[in-house]
Amino acid sequence: MNFMDWYRADRLPTIFCVGCGNGTVINCALTAVSEVGWKREEVVFVSGIGCSSRAPGYIDADSLHTTHGRALAFATGIKLANPDLQLVVFTGDGDLAAIGGNHFIHACRRNVDMTVICMNNQIYGMTGGQGSPTTPRGALSTTTPYGAEEGTFDLTALSIAAGANFAARWTSYHVKELTNAIRAGLETPGFSFIEAAVQCPTGYGRRNRLREPEDMIEFFRTHSMLRQKYDRLLAEGKLVPPDTIVVGEFVRRDRPVLGGKK
Amino acid sequence: MSKISFIQGNIACAEGALAAGCRFFGGYPITPSTEIAEHMAMKLPKVKGTFIQMEDEIGSIAAVIGAAWTGVRAMTATSGPGLSLMMENIGYAVMTETPLVIVDIQRGGPSTGQPTMASQGDMFQCRFGSHGDYSIIALSPATVQEMYEMTAEAFNLADRFRVPVFLMADEIIGHMREKMTLPDTVPVMPVRERTERSTLPFKAEKDGVPGFTPFGKGHHVHVTGLTHDERGYPSTTNPDVHERLVTRLVAKVESTRREIASYDVTNPEAETVFVSYGAPTRAVWQALHDLKDDTVGHFRLKMVWPFPDWVEELFPQAQAYIVPEMNLGLISRELERHVTIPVISVPRLGGALHEPEELIRAVEGAK
Incomplete structure (x- = not known):
């Protein structure tokens, strides 16, 4: 199956803005699901609320579009009640790290067998561009009109500290790497976390000198650094620019899993 | 056994x-x-x-x-x-x-x-x-x-x-x-599940309830908390879709309130009627036992919602309702909406159950 075969044709086009990165991530995810050979009948797509969370509504399979922040708790119930079902969760930085932060760390701790794809656009897109827990310090948003003052979450590091079996970070520029990472996540038992940095020209870019979609994709290209290189530079005591996006696979391990096939 | x-x-x-x-x-x-x-x-x-x-x-x-x-x-x-x-x-x-x-x-x-x-x-x-x-x-x-x-x-x-x-x-x-x-067994009603995939998984049947489409059985159902049409797809700006959906969600329960109602009626010809549910029911039972008075009745709700709003049909000679509750009067307020005679609330806060004597005094006060 091709990724296009997974779409609900009667639901297209999506509600995403022109230039949004979410579609790229959905395509990568569906390509990965196709590659591992899962059938529609055995996979459930779950999401919370926000732009990213509209994804399951476009996929022709069982799908649960839940309440803000709670997708992982719903998905935990599905997986434990029927371990034969495969779970893929789409979420965003606001949904996962702000209102859903507690469910996030506990789903990692339980190491529930599911794959979670976080489209991190560093902003609340659906509500018009408010600051989120991943909005960089100094960035402008409608609720940080003088620049964000708070620190940010490193979502991938958080998932590792909380116990996820697999964690990777890529961007919407890295289509092939992102697809492969999602596939590895699908194939790794336990909680797999894939953070995908995505461009939001409407909510984030136009307020932060990255007005055109290609501006942000170019930013991802020029500011991404493989974790191996990042680690080496750190070890050598060299300075790494603070706006670097460290990409790659960060952990793949075998902690005991909750909700594996019975 | x-x-x-x-x-x-x-x-x-x-x-x-x-x-x-x-x-x-x-x-x-x-x-x-x-x-x-x-x-x-x-x-x-x-x-x-x-x-x-x-x-x-x-x-x-x-x-x-x-x-x-x-x-x-x-x-x-x-x-x-x-x-x-x-x-x-x-x-x-x-x-x-x-x-x-x-x-x-x-x-x-x-x-x-x-x-x-x-x-x-x-x-x-x-x-x-x-x-x-x-x-x-x-x-x-x-x-x-x-x-x-x-x-x-x-x-x-x-x-x-x-x-x-x-x-x-x-x-x-x-x-x-x-x-x-x-008991050895309890009555278990079978679930009305759809057997085949439908393009309209949220289309209701005659009773207002759609057949269930659980995950993992090939229904490809999209479930959302957004206002949705019969396909299950979001439809959030069409006033008719929202009105039709929410009206059905309410009506599927409320239209059956007489059929599913569950209550006990004691002394239907009574003039003074206790209305109770839950723990205060036990105090009412004791009060009725102590009173030994056929003019005092009891409407005991086993299902509180939907509320059986035809109470007056059940106690045609009632002159007053006495409602002991462990709150400041919630269901007594609901009862007031549905009857034309006085509703006397007997509230109790703090966790202790009503004393039967307190309820007997309330009957005497109502007469």
């Missing part, structure tokens, strides 16, 4: 759920409901069921809704503070027509209030607590036997109407131990 047992109300509730085929419990410890979770934690793994203690009550009800969509009978149990946390997802369950059972062992509120003392302060919260217009079903047990039987029946009602069904008990009934008969 049914067997006679002497057990706690909360344990009877858990046993009733297990007998009804409940195979998923998601919960969070909270007094005075915790024994239900503990008993399910012990028993569910032995029947290939799943128990999970979630990180909070928001997660508990979310996990229960997720589990219910795999086609298993699923429940949670909590008390007032936990119920408050569940409210958003209760609305989600209503909107997505997810069958599930919520047990509320009520304690004194607001806020943390009285964790170990009884109250009936959540009777409006269970009915109106989530945002938007909707309807649910709420049962109110007054005995340990009913903790068992009503919990089992709650699953049948949840499946039939695809709504959350509440067992609105309280600390007294939950923690009380008394004799009960454990």
